[in-house]
Amino acid sequence: MTNLTALRPPQPWTAPTAAGPVEETLRLPGSKSMTARALVLSALAGGSSTLRRPLRARDTELMAAGLRALGTHVSVTDDERWLVRPRPLQGPAHIDVGLAGTIMRFAPPVAGLATGPVTFDGDPYARRRPLGPLVEALRSLQVRIDAAPGGTLPLTVRGTGRVTGGDVLIDASASSQFVSGLLLAAPRFDHGVVVRHVGPPVPSAPHLRMTVQMLRAAGAGVDDSTPDVWVVEPGRLTGRGWDIEPDLSGAVPFFAAALVTGGEVTLLGWPRGSNQPVDRLRALLSEMGGEVALGTNGLTVRGSGVVHGLDADLSDVGELTPVLAALATIADSPSRLRGVAHIRAHETDRVAALARELTALGADITESLDGLEIRPRPLRGGTFDTYDDHRMAHAASLIGLVVPGIELSDVACTSKTMPEFPALWSTMVAGKDDRRPGSHPVT
Missing domain, CATH: 3.65.10.10 (Enolpyruvate transferase domain)
Incomplete structure (x- = not known):
């Protein structure tokens, strides 16, 4: 049987670049x-x-x-x-x-x-x-x-x-x-x-x-x-x-945006008790330089604009690897992400795809069977193939915050888990009153 959804044309998209710290309070779809x-x-x-x-x-x-x-x-x-x-x-x-x-x-x-x-x-x-x-x-x-x-x-x-x-x-x-x-x-x-x-x-x-x-x-x-x-x-x-709790995995690129730009992002509606690995995420983002707090208003992540390298076994949270890898490329020290051989069989071989696309942007990457070693270097713009994989699109969008000219081969793949992603991301980057250009589909 032909899957018509899989045959949709790709939607190229230029990731918007942030002019300053992002400040956003958002309510995301459910997990x-x-x-x-x-x-x-x-x-x-x-x-x-x-x-x-x-x-x-x-x-x-x-x-x-x-x-x-x-x-x-x-x-x-x-x-x-x-x-x-x-x-x-x-x-x-x-x-x-x-x-x-x-x-x-x-x-x-x-x-x-x-x-x-x-x-x-x-x-x-x-x-x-x-x-x-x-x-x-x-x-x-x-x-x-x-x-x-x-x-x-x-x-x-x-x-x-x-x-x-x-x-x-x-x-x-x-x-x-x-x-x-x-x-x-x-x-x-x-x-x-x-x-x-x-x-x-x-x-x-x-x-x-x-x-x-x-x-x-x-x-x-x-x-x-x-x-x-x-x-x-x-x-x-x-x-x-x-x-249904808000989707923690879907929130990660927004939280990471706070780290990258020295901003603050709050996810509304986060419960005190959760079925999702919020404590693990808090530890990872804290190690990379973020401040994570759960308050009456929701889950908030603050960044200083400086991202630290990370050495972590991500076997329990492999779905976070693409965004953490993107963060690692702009960190102030090398990173080693390991324990994720299983994500080679996700929507695409994410380990190989990340190594290929991040290297093409100028990062120094060593690929292993179960992960990546990432040595930050100055990055350049270019086309980032998303492989019909929403997490790859999230990674590329994050890098685009600080590297102008990052063009995703297809942003529509984010509809797999968050159809609103391009609009939410563009609104966050533009701010409430200043909708800057660069956040529209490429024609």
């Missing part, structure tokens, strides 16, 4: 990770659910469309409040995953609970993203799956309306989403599931904790007290209201 999990849990619950302030973006709309294709009622007409009413899951159905790891890894276990065949495919690069360990895990639970060699897309799940469940071994070192996908559907398995990870450490541990916390909030019995073992008891999930 993609929380929205995706809430949609799945709501589709499997025993009653209706509402998602308050969810993220409306390509990934989450494709997730909603996929669940709708299986028979679930998902209403997204109100941007502030999505309604999910569970219905019997059934095929035949087709689910377009786009380029979203959450859909290609969360939806197949759900499809195993449907009656009838469910096909999956997505953007061309999606066929290269790792999926094999999840396919083999589901097969070991007696789910029938037809997949391309290596367990990649396109694939067909031939559901029978039930999954027996039980014990399963999986190597989730390529993505924590392999585990999350199994756990989210497990309460509906006849015997629940016991997932045992075997292999190198699972990356993105905060996302796994989010999965466990949200399962418990929906009424599931989950035991994660043993390292690398997750036990989910069979049982009924409860429909409920989900308050």
